[in-house]
Amino acid sequence: MVLNELGGKISAAIKRMSANTVPDETVLKQMLSEIARALLEADVNVRAVQQLRGNVLAAVDLSALGAGVNKVKLIQKAVFDELCRMLDAGQKPVALKRGHGSNVVMFVGLQGNGKTTTCAKYAYHYSRKGWKTCLVCADTFRAGAFDQLKQNATKAKIPFYGSYTETDPVAIATAGVDRFRAERYDLIVVDTSGRHKQEVALFDEMEQMAAAVEPTDIVFVMDSSIGQAAHDQAAAFRSRVAVGSVIITKLDGHAKGGGALSAVAATRSPITFIGTGEHIDEFEPFAAERFVGRLLGMGDVSGLMSTIQDAGLANNPDMVKRLTGGVFTLRDMNEQFEGIARMGPLDKVMGMIPGLSQMLPEGAAGNGSEGAKRIQVFGYMMDAMTDEELDNPKIVWCQSRIRRVARGSGRHPAEVEGLLTEYKRFAKMVQSVGSMSKKGGMGGLGGLGGMGGMGGLGGAGGMSPAMQAKMAQAAMDPAMLRQLGGAGNMQEALSAMMQQMGGGGRK
Numbered sequence: 001m002v003l004n005e006l007g008g009k010i011s012a013a014i015k016r017m018s019a020n021t022v023p024d025e026t027v028l029k030q031m032l033s034e035i036a037r038a039l040l041e042a043d044v045n046v047r048a049v050q051q052l053r054g055n056v057l058a059a060v061d062l063s064a065l066g067a068g069v070n071k072v073k074l075i076q077k078a079v080f081d082e083l084c085r086m087l088d089a090g091q092k093p094v095a096l097k098r099g100h101g102s103n104v105v106m107f108v109g110l111q112g113n114g115k116t117t118t119c120a121k122y123a124y125h126y127s128r129k130g131w132k133t134c135l136v137c138a139d140t141f142r143a144g145a146f147d148q149l150k151q152n153a154t155k156a157k158i159p160f161y162g163s164y165t166e167t168d169p170v171a172i173a174t175a176g177v178d179r180f181r182a183e184r185y186d187l188i189v190v191d192t193s194g195r196h197k198q199e200v201a202l203f204d205e206m207e208q209m210a211a212a213v214e215p216t217d218i219v220f221v222m223d224s225s226i227g228q229a230a231h232d233q234a235a236a237f238r239s240r241v242a243v244g245s246v247i248i249t250k251l252d253g254h255a256k257g258g259g260a261l262s263a264v265a266a267t268r269s270p271i272t273f274i275g276t277g278e279h280i281d282e283f284e285p286f287a288a289e290r291f292v293g294r295l296l297g298m299g300d301v302s303g304l305m306s307t308i309q310d311a312g313l314a315n316n317p318d319m320v321k322r323l324t325g326g327v328f329t330l331r332d333m334n335e336q337f338e339g340i341a342r343m344g345p346l347d348k349v350m351g352m353i354p355g356l357s358q359m360l361p362e363g364a365a366g367n368g369s370e371g372a373k374r375i376q377v378f379g380y381m382m383d384a385m386t387d388e389e390l391d392n393p394k395i396v397w398c399q400s401r402i403r404r405v406a407r408g409s410g411r412h413p414a415e416v417e418g419l420l421t422e423y424k425r426f427a428k429m430v431q432s433v434g435s436m437s438k439k440g441g442m443g444g445l446g447g448l449g450g451m452g453g454m455g456g457l458g459g460a461g462g463m464s465p466a467m468q469a470k471m472a473q474a475a476m477d478p479a480m481l482r483q484l485g486g487a488g489n490m491q492e493a494l495s496a497m498m499q500q501m502g503g504g505g506r507k
């Protein structure tokens with residue numbers, strides 16, 4: 001994502017400053033100039049940049065600090081806090097509640113900003129969490145909008161409502177919402193029309209629609225490519241309907257993304273999600289602190305935790321126990337892969353691991369969908385195995401069984417052998433991690449057999465052997481872990497994560 005560039009420039013400025021054990025005023029100002037330049041290049045408003053500089057200088061009065069104070073840490077924290085402040089709207093978004101009737105969420109925005117795509121992503125996000133979710137297409141302005149929504153909904157297996165003949169968007173929205181409310185859906189997502197340069201008609205329609213469906217929340221969808229001009233657009237929409245949250249799209253492709261995010265936050269409109277690609281799972285919850293942490297390569301442990309939980313990987317104490325004991329069967333591998341596939345694109349997941357995002361060049365984790373395809377193929381082959389084979393993989397290593405599995409899954413025998421080789425590698429890694437964790441050296445990482453899995457999958461999806469080796473090492477070597485921890489202690493973070501997962505990680 002282009003924002004990685006911004007993050008990289010800011011991190012580099014901080015790193016250069018950190019090279020001085022005792023930074024002075026000149027070093028501090030130099031770092032702030034570099035950060036300011038990077039932010040301005042990302043189209044962040046000049047006044048906001050000046051404010052950031054002023055606030056960091058005010059927070060770190062070097063002349064008043066005693067000799068024992070860690071000035072580098074203090075400066076890093078001040079920059080982190082100011083970036084968070086810049087992206088925090090200071091306003092809580094509308095919270096959806098499950099079990100209190102249907103939540104109706106109406107999407108508004110200008111044409112082409114990604115509204116229809118985002119409706120599907122949003123519905124998919126909640127359906128993966130287990131919410132009973134559906135979509136209503138009330139965009140009668142753009143021919144093809146209903147087909148687009150229908151296509152996305154079908155792919156994501158989400159029920160939808162719309163009409164090819166009805167031309168009144170308010171009538172469609174009312175009928176769809178009434179129907180799904182009667183069927184007790186947890187979340188009804190309503191897509192509305194978007195128009196260019198016909199804002200009067202668009203705003204009138206939005207108001208009528210809101211009056212008719214009485215939404216729990218109105219989500220404003222905005223394209224990040226307009227940079228700081230997002231400020232006026234967000235303010236204009238807010239002035240007409242009760243916008244409760246904002247979703248910024250296309251942050252994968254626009255250098256002005258940072259400008260758009262900070263400009264929207266300045267209107268005190270909370271940003272709830274960001275769109276990072278055209279695919280349905282290229283969509284992430286947004287929280288300023290977590291976002292800045294990831295931007296600066298410090299990881300996002302709470303994001304990783306909720307992704308793991310959403311994917312259903314967290315609640316399997318039996319597996320965690322087996323893995324920490326160094327036992328790993330093909331059945332475990334299948335379960336891990338299914339869970340990882342539910343977590344979304346691999347490069348995103350890796351970006352959430354503290355320290356790892358700094359180590360990975362952009363795209364190093366491989367194309368997420370390539371990795372997902374590979375997982376799918378592994379799944380087909382494992383589905384063609386017997387229970388005995390899944391629990392005792394050694395017996396599969398004979399030509400007759402390999403040929404049978406290949407036939408049963410419609411794959412080539414060489415692919416079955418490839419799967420068995422991958423399995424062996426993972427099992428070896430889990431065994432060594434498990435034995436280290438028994439010796440108490442791993443701080444709970446042993447339970448994360450899935451990490452090894454991710455390294456291997458990354459390899460399958462295009463990660464270089466050197467990177468795989470680094471990852472494997474990272475999954476086993478406490479010294480490396482400490483080094484990676486740099487910004488946010490990885491070992492501690494993973495330990496905390498393991499505790500939440502019920503793996504009994506040591507704090």
Ligand SMILES: Nc1nc2c(ncn2[C@@H]2O[C@H](COP(=O)(O)OP(=O)(O)OP(=O)(O)O)[C@@H](O)[C@H]2O)c(=O)[nH]1
Pocket residue numbers: 109110111112113114115116117118139142145148193194195249250251252253274275276277278
């Ligand atoms: N790269 C990228 N493309 C996106 C993202 N979100 C949406 N798009 C693309 O943007 C284009 C427009 O998206 P739509 O969802 O059709 O836009 P819309 O706002 O619904 O347009 P109207 O229905 O006419 O109002 C499509 O090609 C989408 O695939 C994103 O986060 N990243």
